[in-house]
Amino acid sequence: MVFKRLVRFVSGTEACYGDLLNITGDTYTVMRLIGSPFGELKATGDIVQVKKLLTPIESTPNIICVGLNYKQHAAEANLPVPKYPPTFTKPADALGGPEETISVHPDARQMLDYEGELTVVIGRDVKDVSEENALEFVLGFTAGNDLSARNFQIPEASGGQFGYSKSFDKFAPIGHTIVAVQEIADPQNLRLITRVNGKVKQETSTNDMIWSVKQIISHLSRGTTLRKGTVIMTGTPSGVGFFRKKFLDHGDVVEVEIEGVASVKNRIDFCTYTC
Numbered sequence: 001m002v003f004k005r006l007v008r009f010v011s012g013t014e015a016c017y018g019d020l021l022n023i024t025g026d027t028y029t030v031m032r033l034i035g036s037p038f039g040e041l042k043a044t045g046d047i048v049q050v051k052k053l054l055t056p057i058e059s060t061p062n063i064i065c066v067g068l069n070y071k072q073h074a075a076e077a078n079l080p081v082p083k084y085p086p087t088f089t090k091p092a093d094a095l096g097g098p099e100e101t102i103s104v105h106p107d108a109r110q111m112l113d114y115e116g117e118l119t120v121v122i123g124r125d126v127k128d129v130s131e132e133n134a135l136e137f138v139l140g141f142t143a144g145n146d147l148s149a150r151n152f153q154i155p156e157a158s159g160g161q162f163g164y165s166k167s168f169d170k171f172a173p174i175g176h177t178i179v180a181v182q183e184i185a186d187p188q189n190l191r192l193i194t195r196v197n198g199k200v201k202q203e204t205s206t207n208d209m210i211w212s213v214k215q216i217i218s219h220l221s222r223g224t225t226l227r228k229g230t231v232i233m234t235g236t237p238s239g240v241g242f243f244r245k246k247f248l249d250h251g252d253v254v255e256v257e258i259e260g261v262a263s264v265k266n267r268i269d270f271c272t273y274t275c
Helices: 071-077 213-220
Strands: 005-011 014-024 027-035 041-050 063-066 087-090 101-103 116-122 138-145 172-180 191-196 199-205 231-233 253-258 262-269
Touching (some): 005 041, 116 191, 116 213, 116 253, 138 253, 172 231, 213 231
Parallel strands (some): 101 262, 138 262
Antiparallel strands (some): 005 014, 005 172, 027 041, 063 087, 116 138, 138 172, 172 262, 253 262
C-alpha cells in the first residue's frame, strides 16, 4: 500500500490525494499522490503544507449503515438483538467531509441527533467473502457521524424504516483521513469518542460491538457485490441524544474521534434555509 493515512486536499485548482505525514497545529504535512486509491496510486515525493482537508474519497457508490451494533446501545434502547445486523443505506450525496458545515433542512431540525461510528471504506469490489478474508478488500478505516433526523425515524413517522431520516445531504461526514487496513492491528480494539461542543457524549471501545467488522463485511457481501468506494458505518454506541433527550442545535460542533485513527468535526447550521 502506497499510503498509510490517505487524505484529499486542494492544490492550486486541483483536488489531490495524499499521504498524511504529520500534523502541526492547524497545518497538515502531506506527500502528494497521483492516481486513484481504487486503481493505482503513486507517490510523487512532493511534500506540501495543507490547511484544509476534503472528504478523503471523492465519491461513493453507496453508504451502508449498521444499526444496534453495540451491546450498551442495545441495552439503553431496550431492544432485543436480532439474528443478523440491521442495515439501511444512505445515498451518495449524504457523504460529507471532515471539516464541512452541515446545513440542515428546517423539517429535519426538531430531533437532530449524532451517532459516532467506526467507518470502513471498501477498496475493491467484493462478493460472497468469508469473514477470514474480509479485511483483504478494505481500503482502510476512518471516523464517521451517522447524523439522524429522529422525527422522521420514530415508528409513528417512519413505520420502522430508518433510511429517510438519515439520508439528507451531508448526513454522513467522514474523515479526516482513511488509515490503511495494514496500520490497524485490531479494529475490535479501538476507542471511539463523540463530543458535542467539546463535551463527551459517547465513549467506548469497539470491543463492545455485537458484530465485528469482518462479520459485517461478510454478511453484507452475501450474494451482493460491495463496490469499491462503498462506505460502511458499523454502528453507534450508547449515549446518543435521543436517550439523553438532548438534540443538536444551530451552531453545535460535533466531533467523532477514533483514537489514533481519524476524526471528523462538523458545525451544524440551521441558517442556510431561513436566516
